[in-house]
Amino acid sequence: xxxxxxxxxxxxxxxxxxxxxxxxxxxxxxxxxxxxxxxxxxxxxxxxxxxxxxxxxxxxxxxxxxxxxxxxxxxxxxxxxxxxxxxxxxxxxxxxxxxxxxxxxxxxxxxxxxxxxxxxxxxxxxxxxxxxxxxxxxxxxxxxxxxxxxxxxxxxxxxxxxxxxxxxxxxxxxxxxxxxxxxxxxxxxxxxxxxxxxxxxxxxxxxxxxxxxxxxxxxxxxxxxxxxxxxxxxxxxxxxxxxxxxxxxxxxxxxxxxxxxxxxxxxxxxxxxxxxxxxxxxxxxxxxxxxxxxxxxxxxxxxxxxxxxxxxxxxxxxxxxxxxxxxxxxxxxxxxxxxxxxxxxxxxxxx
Ligand SMILES: Nc1ncnc2c1ncn2[C@@H]1O[C@H](COP(=O)(O)OP(=O)(O)O)[C@@H](O)[C@H]1O
Ligand SMILES: [Mg+2]
Numbered sequence: 001x002x003x004x005x006x007x008x009x010x011x012x013x014x015x016x017x018x019x020x021x022x023x024x025x026x027x028x029x030x031x032x033x034x035x036x037x038x039x040x041x042x043x044x045x046x047x048x049x050x051x052x053x054x055x056x057x058x059x060x061x062x063x064x065x066x067x068x069x070x071x072x073x074x075x076x077x078x079x080x081x082x083x084x085x086x087x088x089x090x091x092x093x094x095x096x097x098x099x100x101x102x103x104x105x106x107x108x109x110x111x112x113x114x115x116x117x118x119x120x121x122x123x124x125x126x127x128x129x130x131x132x133x134x135x136x137x138x139x140x141x142x143x144x145x146x147x148x149x150x151x152x153x154x155x156x157x158x159x160x161x162x163x164x165x166x167x168x169x170x171x172x173x174x175x176x177x178x179x180x181x182x183x184x185x186x187x188x189x190x191x192x193x194x195x196x197x198x199x200x201x202x203x204x205x206x207x208x209x210x211x212x213x214x215x216x217x218x219x220x221x222x223x224x225x226x227x228x229x230x231x232x233x234x235x236x237x238x239x240x241x242x243x244x245x246x247x248x249x250x251x252x253x254x255x256x257x258x259x260x261x262x263x264x265x266x267x268x269x270x271x272x273x274x275x276x277x278x279x280x281x282x283x284x285x286x287x288x289x290x291x292x293x294x295x296x297x298x299x300x301x302x303x304x305x306x307x308x309x310x311x312x313x314x315x316x317x318x319x320x321x322x323x324x325x326x327x328x329x330x331x332x333x334x335x336x337x338x339x340x341x342x343x344x345x346x347x348x349x350x351x
Contacts, residue, residue: 022117029054029071032112041117043090055115060087060095067100074104075111088117096121149188149303149311153181180309188311203325205348206248208239208280212271215252219260226265230256233272239280240348247321254314255284255341261307262288262339279327279346287338296333 016023022038024031034042034050042050042058059067063086070084081103088098101116160174216232223230252271259269263286270285291299291306298304300319305312322329326346333339 024050024055024115024117026055026071026113026115027110029056029068031055038117041090041119042088043092043094058088058090060089063087070100070102071113074102074113078104080104085120088119097124146188146192150185153184157181184309184311187309188313192313203242203244205240206243206245208241208248208282208345209234209237209273211245211248212252212273212282215249215256216271218253219256222260223269226260226263228260228263228265229268231268231270233270235272235274239273239275241280241325241327241345242348243325243345248325251318251321251343252282252284254318258314259284259286259288259339262286262290264288275347276344279344281345282343283340284343285338285340290333290335290337290339292335296331299331300329 017036019035020037022041023033023035024038025033031050031053039048039050055067056064066084066086070082073079074082081101083099083101085097085099087095088100089095096119099118099120101118103114103116105112105114157178160178164171164174212232212234216230219230222228256269256271263269267287269287270283272283272285274281274283295304295306300315301312302316303312304315319329322343322345328344330342331339332342
């Protein structure tokens with residue numbers, strides 16, 4: 001990369017100039033070489049050189065600490081490569097999201113870093129439209145079921161109101177039925193709200209231990225009434241993951257509610273939290289009815305329910321929220337023995 005070019009170096013530079021990816025070579029934070037694609041991407045013409053400029057000129061100030069971290073990491077940890085996503089701005093002050101890959105190398109005993117910069121605006125736009133269409137397809141998939149699930153209670157409400165209309169008497173039993181049917185519609189619409197709410201997810205470090213404690217408190221009265229022992233086992237004092245508290249609370253409420261609904265009076269429900277190298281794990285274990293194969297195989301699919309007033313939406317919402325938190329769910333269940341839901345979330349990373 002020095003000035004005394006020989007023919008091999010000349011050929012090498014010619015090849016690098018033909019590469020479609022933008023390539024820079026850094027000495028510390030200073031650019032010592034740029035190929036044509038880099039000049040073009042960062043909006044310099046062929047006659048102006050990026051050499052001698054600092055990489056800091058092209059990275060959004062907010063992202064510069066991440067860039068420095070990556071440069072430090074690659075030189076200190078002696079990694080082969082490192083990739084980061086950040087916002088780059090060109091000399092024309094245009095911002096674009098970029099994926100930057102760093103490769104360290106040694107040139108004449110001197111450590112340098114090769115940066116490959118890819119404009120990922122198109123990829124990001126495609127990702128966003130995929131998320132949007134996935135949401136739409138979930139709603140589309142659900143709509144036939146939703147109509148069906150809401151039409152049933154509506155038909156029954158209409159029927160009982162017509163009966164009361166013709167008898168001109170208020171029948172308390174009919175009113176009870178109508179109330180129950182209305183509650184059923186409320187349950188369904190309540191659970192579906194999750195999909196219609198605009199996603200204003202503010203993921204921040206949250207302590208799963210606290211969310212689980214709050215959930216347990218919500219079920220304490222019910223536990224007393226049914227003589228169900230609700231146990232909470234935590235290994236560590238904190239269990240931080242990156243997430244959105246209200247959504248995560250909904251996950252635990254759904255799972256504990258299901259555990260209650262499957263548990264006979266006098267049994268035990270145990271929630272345990274544990275920390276692993278990869279992340280935080282939560283187990284919700286009951287000694288209740290367990291589930292038959294046909295239910296087990298359809299878990300998480302909308303309107304899978306074995307309950308008279310069930311919606312069959314709780315687990316679908318639960319799975320969606322866990323997936324959004326980059327977590328995973330596994331279930332084991334044995335009929336008449338009980339069920340365990342095992343959730344794993346990646347540990348909170350500092351921003
Ligand atoms: N802990 C559990 N024990 C036994 N069966 C369960 C458990 N959790 C879920 N299920 C089964 O999965 C079905 C779907 O649950 P869910 O999606 O929450 O809908 P809902 O509770 O409204 O029926 C339940 O109806 C039940 O048959
Ligand atoms: Mg449920």
